[in-house]
Amino acid sequence: MANNGENPSPDVGGKTVKLKADDGEIFEVEEAVAMELQTVKSFFDDDGVSYDTVVPLLNVSSTALAKVIQYCRRAVELRAKSGDDEGANEKAREEREGLEAELVREESDEGIKELILAANYLNIKDMLSFLCRAVGDRIKNKSVEYVRRFFVLENDFSPEEEERTRNEVAWAFEGVDAD
Amino acid sequence: MEEAEAERTWNRETIPKVLRIVSTRLPQRDLISLLLVSPWLHRTLLSYPSLWLVLDLCEMGNAGNRLVAAISLPRYHHVKQIKLEFAQDIEDKHLELLKSKCSDSLQNLESLNLNGCQKISDKGIEAITSACPILKIFTIYWNVRITDMGMEHLVKNCKHVTDLNLSGCKNISDKSLQLVAENYPKLESLNLTRCIKLTDHGLLQIVFKCSFLQSLNLYALSGFTDEAYKKISLLAHLKFLDLCGAQNLSDEGLSCMAKCANLVSLNLTWCVRVTDAGVIAIAQGCTSLEFLSLFGIIGVTDECLEALSRSCSNTITTLDVNGCIGIKRRSRDELLHLFPYLKCFKVHS
Numbered sequence: 001m002a003n004n005g006e007n008p009s010p011d012v013g014g015k016t017v018k019l020k021a022d023d024g025e026i027f028e029v030e031e032a033v034a035m036e037l038q039t040v041k042s043f044f045d046d047d048g049v050s051y052d053t054v055v056p057l058l059n060v061s062s063t064a065l066a067k068v069i070q071y072c073r074r075a076v077e078l079r080a081k082s083g084d085d086e087g088a089n090e091k092a093r094e095e096r097e098g099l100e101a102e103l104v105r106e107e108s109d110e111g112i113k114e115l116i117l118a119a120n121y122l123n124i125k126d127m128l129s130f131l132c133r134a135v136g137d138r139i140k141n142k143s144v145e146y147v148r149r150f151f152v153l154e155n156d157f158s159p160e161e162e163e164r165t166r167n168e169v170a171w172a173f174e175g176v177d178a179d
Numbered sequence: 180m181e182e183a184e185a186e187r188t189w190n191r192e193t194i195p196k197v198l199r200i201v202s203t204r205l206p207q208r209d210l211i212s213l214l215l216v217s218p219w220l221h222r223t224l225l226s227y228p229s230l231w232l233v234l235d236l237c238e239m240g241n242a243g244n245r246l247v248a249a250i251s252l253p254r255y256h257h258v259k260q261i262k263l264e265f266a267q268d269i270e271d272k273h274l275e276l277l278k279s280k281c282s283d284s285l286q287n288l289e290s291l292n293l294n295g296c297q298k299i300s301d302k303g304i305e306a307i308t309s310a311c312p313i314l315k316i317f318t319i320y321w322n323v324r325i326t327d328m329g330m331e332h333l334v335k336n337c338k339h340v341t342d343l344n345l346s347g348c349k350n351i352s353d354k355s356l357q358l359v360a361e362n363y364p365k366l367e368s369l370n371l372t373r374c375i376k377l378t379d380h381g382l383l384q385i386v387f388k389c390s391f392l393q394s395l396n397l398y399a400l401s402g403f404t405d406e407a408y409k410k411i412s413l414l415a416h417l418k419f420l421d422l423c424g425a426q427n428l429s430d431e432g433l434s435c436m437a438k439c440a441n442l443v444s445l446n447l448t449w450c451v452r453v454t455d456a457g458v459i460a461i462a463q464g465c466t467s468l469e470f471l472s473l474f475g476i477i478g479v480t481d482e483c484l485e486a487l488s489r490s491c492s493n494t495i496t497t498l499d500v501n502g503c504i505g506i507k508r509r510s511r512d513e514l515l516h517l518f519p520y521l522k523c524f525k526v527h528s
Contacts, residue, residue, distance in 0.1 A: 113193075120193050132200035140205065144215050151194055152186065153217040165215055171248040172211040174239060 017044075018054040019069075021062035026054065029069055036072040038123035057122070064118035067103065071127060074099050104134040109150055112138075195223060202227070207235045225254055232259040237292075242266030243273030250281045257287045265295040271303035282310035290316040294344075297322055301329040308336035318344035320370075330355040334362035341365060346372035346396070353381030360384035368394040372421075375400065379407035386410045394419040398446070401426045408432035414439055423448040423472075423527070433457030437464025444470035448499070448527045454478035455486075462486040472499040474527040480505045488517040497523040 017034040019027045031051070035041045043055050057065065078092045078099075107115065112134060119127040139147050148155055157165065202210055202224060210230060214221045224230060231254040236242045242263060249255055263269060277285065288311035293299055296319070304325060308314065314337040319325065325348055333340070340363050345351055351374045359366065366389040371377060382403055385392070392414050397403065404427045411417070412435040420442060422428060428450045434457055436442075442465040447453060453476050461468070462483065468491045473479055484506060487495065495518045500509045515521055 116197055117193055120196055128196075129200065132197055133204055135197060136201040136204045139201075140209050144212060147213065147216050151198075151216070151220075153194075153220060155217055157218055161218060162215070165221065168252060169211045169214055171245040172208055 015051055017051060019065065020054050020056050021060055021065045022058050023062050025062040025065075027062075027065060027069055030073070030076075032076050033069065033072045036076065036124060037068070038125075039121065042123075059121045060118045061114060064114045067115060068118055068122060068124065068127065071099065071103060072124065075126070100130045104131070107134075109138070198223065199227065202230055207233075228257060231255055232257065233262070234258050234260070235262045236266050237262050237264040238266060240267045243269040247273055247276050247281070250277060250284050256284045258284060259287055260290040260292075261288060262292045263294075263296055264292050269296050270298045271300055271306065274299065274303040274306040278306040278310045285310040286312065288314055290314075291318070292316075293319040293322070295321050297324070300324040301326055301332065304329040305332040305336075308333050312337060313339055315339055316342040318342070318370075319348065320344055320372075321347035323347070323349050326350045327352055327354040327358070330358050334358045338362070342368040344368075344370040345374055346370045346398075347374075349373065349375055352376040353378055353384070356381030357384045360388035364388055365391050367391060370394075370396040371400065372396055372398040373400070375402065377402065379403055382407040383410060386413050390414065391416055393417060396421040397425065398423045400424065403427060405429050405432035409435040411436050412438040415441070417442055419444045421446040422450055425450045426452065428452060428457075430454055430457035430460075434460035437461050440464055441467060443467055446470075446472045446526070447476065448472045448474040450476060452478070455480055455483040458483035459486040462490050466490045467494055469494050470497040470526075471495065472497075472526040473503050474499045475502040477502070477504050479503055481508055484509075484514075484517055492518050493520065496520050497526060499524065499526040501525060501527070 015031040016028050017031055017040065019029060019034065019037075019040065021027065034055075039057075040055050043049065044051065060068075075096065078096050081088060081092045103115075104112070112131060116128065116131050116135070119131055135150075139150060147153075155162075198213075198220070202213065205213070210224070213224055234246075234249055234255060236245055236249075239245060246261075246263070246266075246269065250258070285307075291307065291311065291314060299319070299322060301324070304319075309332070317333065317337070317340055327350075330351065343359065343363070343366065345355075351371075353376070356371075356377065359369070361384075369385065369389070369392060377400060379402075382397075383406075385395075386407070387410070390413065393416050395411070395414065395417060396419075398421045401424050403425065408422075408425070408428050409432050411420070415438075417439040418441050420436070420439070421444075423446045425447075426449065428447075429452050433447075433450075433453055437460040442461075445461065445465070445468060447458075453473075455478070458473065458479055459482070463486070468487070471487070473483075479500075484500070498514060498518060498521055500506055500514070501524075503509065511524065514524065
């Protein structure tokens with residue numbers, strides 16, 4: 001199997017799949033891990049597509065794809081560890097939560113968005129879910145302006161609309177008298 | 180070029196998806212702040228009806244006026260749950276205003292929490308209940324103004340109540356229990372903590388007619404006797420039973436309750452007449468028990484723990500035997516030996 005020197009190649013044993021990021025970089029991943037990406041899974045679900053085909057992921061940067069693969073690899077390992085034993089399940093769950101927290105903690109706002117974009121495009125439900133939770137945590141208790149910057153949204157309220165909206169929501173905030 | 184493309188994709192596809200997931204996890208205040216961010220976000224959030232089913236005004240000042248202002252907004256026309264726990268400045272007149280101006284918006288209300296709203300009286304209850312016909316959960320603890328009259332309004336207007344919490348409503352009498360029993364045969368949960376006017380007569384009405392009760396809380400009610408306690412055996416679906424302070428409860432009364440085979444949680448704190456006989460009967464009948472307090476009962480010995488261990492060692496996770504001086508082997512290790520899954524050793528302080 002071709003070994004791209006820029007990312008560690010898995011032990012040749014199981015089948016692998018090749019994924020191509022937007023800059024042309026190729027990632028060789030174990031089949032089980034690749035199937036975590038629903039988009040990739042659908043790609044191969046089509047009849048007649050051989051597993052040797054390189055999957056083009058034009059909307060995913062190589063940085064994001066590397067992180068996604070790293071997460072999915074660990075997630076698959078942890079899932080294999082849990083079984084009928086409550087203790088093992090609990091431990092695996094804690095480890096997964098630790099993994100998610102670590103991934104999120106290291107990311108800038110831009111980084112999180114890039115990962116969300118990737119997880120969305122690649123259709124990885126669990127990853128999208130915890131990334132969104134992280135976003136929720138980041139914008140909690142922040143100003144409206146912060147939220148605008150985070151989501152890259154224009155404030156195109158007219159002054160009258162803005163005034164009206166403020167009045168409508170005044171009841172929800174302490175220190176502001178409702179009409 | 181690629182950056183602009185990515186940004187457009189982000190705006191068009193990802194933001195709505197992200198927001199949909201994120202907004203369901205935000206506290207109310209932050210969610211509402213999002214409405215001020217941009218008109219597009221405002222419209223988008225309002226288009227998700229599931230975000231606007233709960234109205235939370237717990238502990239807020241000037242809550243009565245805020246409540247009316249909020250309910251007047253179209254986005255809350257299908258509100259299912261209103262939380263006013265320890266909200267301040269909410270009075271009958273606000274509930275009357277809701278009835279006269281916004282009763283359309285309350286047609287879907289299923290849960291109303293008026294805990295600690297001490298200014299509300301029977302009049303307020305009359306007003307609000309007349310506007311929410313499908314109410315299922317009604318909780319109004321620590322309100323000493325409401326009387327049996329308030330309960331009359333509730334049962335007349337709301338025919339589908341399954342959860343009723345009257346903890347601390349000291350002016351409730353047996354008449355209310357009769358009304359509840361006659362009108363809510365499918366009642367699942369009833370909390371009568373500290374409703375000190377209640378007697379066996381009222382409790383018997385409940386146990387005879389509310390056969391689907393799963394949770395019954397009689398905390399700090401020392402006026403009942405075995406006459407009513409024995410009949411609790413009729414509640415075949417009972418899972419949670421709090422008898423803290425039931426000083427008249429005897430072994431005979433407790434043994435009858437062993438027929439409640441689905442019991443998961445039993446609080447016998449200060450049930451000072453109980454001895455091994457009663458607890459052993461429970462051990463034999465209630466094999467799914469997870470939570471048990473015998474706090475303060477001096478008449479029980481190691482024998483009852485052994486019986487419990489024989490039938491419930493797999494399920495018991497909370498056991499409080501503090502003050503049970505008749506039990507000699509009750510160190511942490513000795514208890515863990517009998518009940519290997521035990522996690523909590525203290526319930527009552």
